[in-house]
Amino acid sequence: MEQQKINFELQHRPSSTIAICHLPPGETLVSEGGALMALKGPVTVNTTTHQKKGGGVMAGLKRLLSGESFFMNQYQSQQNSQIWLCSALPGDMMIHHLTGQRLIVAGGAFVACDSDVVIDLEWQGMKSFLSGQNLFWIKAQGHGQLLLNSFGFIYPVQVEDEYIVDTGHIVAFEETLNFSISKASTSWIQSFISGEGFICRFKGRGIVWCQSHNPSEYGGLLTPYLRPKRK
Amino acid sequence: MQVVEQGTAAFQILKCDLMPNESIIVEPGAMASQDVGIVPDASVNGSFIQALMLRFLGGESFFINEYTNRSVKPQALYISQPVPGDIQMVEINNQEIFLEAGSFIARTQGVRTNLRWAGFASLIAGEGLFKLSFTGQGRVWFGCYGAVVEKEVVGDYIVDSGHLLLWPSTIQLELKLAGGLISSFLSKEGFVLRLKGHGKIRLQTRSVKGLAEWLNARFWR
Numbered sequence: 001m002e003q004q005k006i007n008f009e010l011q012h013r014p015s016s017t018i019a020i021c022h023l024p025p026g027e028t029l030v031s032e033g034g035a036l037m038a039l040k041g042p043v044t045v046n047t048t049t050h051q052k053k054g055g056g057v058m059a060g061l062k063r064l065l066s067g068e069s070f071f072m073n074q075y076q077s078q079q080n081s082q083i084w085l086c087s088a089l090p091g092d093m094m095i096h097h098l099t100g101q102r103l104i105v106a107g108g109a110f111v112a113c114d115s116d117v118v119i120d121l122e123w124q125g126m127k128s129f130l131s132g133q134n135l136f137w138i139k140a141q142g143h144g145q146l147l148l149n150s151f152g153f154i155y156p157v158q159v160e161d162e163y164i165v166d167t168g169h170i171v172a173f174e175e176t177l178n179f180s181i182s183k184a185s186t187s188w189i190q191s192f193i194s195g196e197g198f199i200c201r202f203k204g205r206g207i208v209w210c211q212s213h214n215p216s217e218y219g220g221l222l223t224p225y226l227r228p229k230r231k
Numbered sequence: 232m233q234v235v236e237q238g239t240a241a242f243q244i245l246k247c248d249l250m251p252n253e254s255i256i257v258e259p260g261a262m263a264s265q266d267v268g269i270v271p272d273a274s275v276n277g278s279f280i281q282a283l284m285l286r287f288l289g290g291e292s293f294f295i296n297e298y299t300n301r302s303v304k305p306q307a308l309y310i311s312q313p314v315p316g317d318i319q320m321v322e323i324n325n326q327e328i329f330l331e332a333g334s335f336i337a338r339t340q341g342v343r344t345n346l347r348w349a350g351f352a353s354l355i356a357g358e359g360l361f362k363l364s365f366t367g368q369g370r371v372w373f374g375c376y377g378a379v380v381e382k383e384v385v386g387d388y389i390v391d392s393g394h395l396l397l398w399p400s401t402i403q404l405e406l407k408l409a410g411g412l413i414s415s416f417l418s419k420e421g422f423v424l425r426l427k428g429h430g431k432i433r434l435q436t437r438s439v440k441g442l443a444e445w446l447n448a449r450f451w452r
Contacts, residue, residue: 015241015315090241090315152242152315157264165264169311184262185271196262196271196296210264210309212237212244217260217313221333225443227450 003027006114008145014092014153021075021083021112021147029075029083030119031112031147036073041081046074085111087149089215094154094171096146102175105138108215109148109171116144124179139175148172152213163202168214174206232339234372236318237309243318245310245337245372247298254299255308257337259292263311268302276344284346284361297340310337312374314439319379320372327366327400330373334396334435339369349404364400373397377437388426393438395424402428 004024011018018037021029033047048071075083087093093111096103104122113119122139140146148154150171157163159177164184173179180203184196191197202208232255233248247255249269259273276282276295286293300306312318318336321328329347338344342365349362365371375396382388384402398404405425426432 092242152244152311155237155309162267163264164267166262169263185273190271190273196260199262201267212242212263212309212311213315214263214311214313218315221313221439222443222446225440225447227447229450 006145008095008147010093010095015090017087017091017093017149019085019093019095019111019147021085023075023077023081023083025078025080027076028115029112030115030117031073031075031083031085032110033071033073035085035087035111036083037086038084039075039082040084041077041079043075043077043081043083046076047071048074085147087111089149089151091149091151091211091213092153093147093149094209096140096148096172098140098142098144098146100141100143102139102141103146103172104175105140105146105148105172106170107136107138109150109211110138110140110146111149112147113140114144117142117146148209150211151215151218152211154209154211156207156209158207159202160205161203163208165200165202165208165210166196166214167198167200168216169210169212170200171209171211173202173208176206177202177204177208179203234320234337234370236320242315243374244312245318247308247310247337249298249300249306249308251300251303251305254297255337255339256342257296257298257308257310258335259294259296261310261312261336262296262298263309265298265308266302266306268300268304268306269298269308270301272297272299281346285344285363310372312336314374314376316374316376316435316437317379318372318374319433320370321397322370323365324368325366327364328371329362329364329398329400330371331396331435332363334373334375335363335371336374337372338365339371341367341369342371343367350406373433375433375435375437376439376442377435380434380436382432382434383430384426384432385429386427388432390424390426390432390434392422392424393440394434394436395426395432396435397433398426399430399432401430402426402432 007022009020120139122137179200182201183191184199185191232253236243273294282293345364346361347364409423
């Protein structure tokens, strides 16, 4: 018998998006810790540091470095159930269908996936220090569905040979693309006085998904008004 | 040059299609993503002294960033702002408009920025000694936190100081206490702006300071 798949339903797009995951009997939903909003049905939750297919405490520790949570939640049920997931910041979500190819996801953008997706930490090199993203990325592969979130809305860009994305605006990109960190302008001085500093230059053919807003910029604007802890 | 607002009201950004050799002046740091044929060129915002004043007195950037399409094909540039909210455009034709510091996003080449004296009362209200003015001919894009509300002012109107976004030079601002000396502070309204004159103003429905105050009250309890 063909195993039924999880049906992801997005509501209240694009500014206050939640995902209602319709879980068929026997399927497993793997989600980031802290994303749960509500459960409907007799769902059992397993909190582990890894996916079914291996990993361990190290996998959890590595995930921390990617800006994701240490623990992953695995939801299972013997009946049709619903799992409602949300994110911390206002913004959109997207469902991505993997059909064998790999997707590189920015740390913090991952919300959930079904059990046919294998997620692993991806080291993209020292350039990640300057990318405005987390040091590690999440590499997703397999033949399943993936749920991602963003701050603001998500727009896909089909890259033909080269494309520039500002640091902090990347949600995910296909593995057929390679990025390098470079200066925003023709010279380093120009780049820094232009306020852009570093940018991510994508090369190759494939899709990069960008988010309209940058969480660090939002935080940076707010910080001067926040009061330090009183001693 | 075609510039369209994209996204929904809560998260607007600008998609700017530049023909070869067309350019747009963008607030530093506002670029989200772009085609590789568009090249930024940073220069001092006006004269050196003017740029210094804009930076330290007007809350604007010392440098301006001009993005030009140096390729032979149409190229696109996405421009974003740090806060979730609306982006709007006004077209000016030799009249003068004022913008709240930090809300400027982009302008076309024919538009000039200046600083105008706002007065000591403005400083006390936390609005700064100077106000940012835009003159010339062209389009100005500005962003806000929340939604933009348009209001036609005829005669008198009162606005909370953190919510005024844009006003024309045909309107004078006057700072006053929200109520009596004690009630103004008890009601947490403090100072308000009394607007006098005729013209269309724009307000923002949220303020970053308001969010910070709300967060501050919840931290370190």
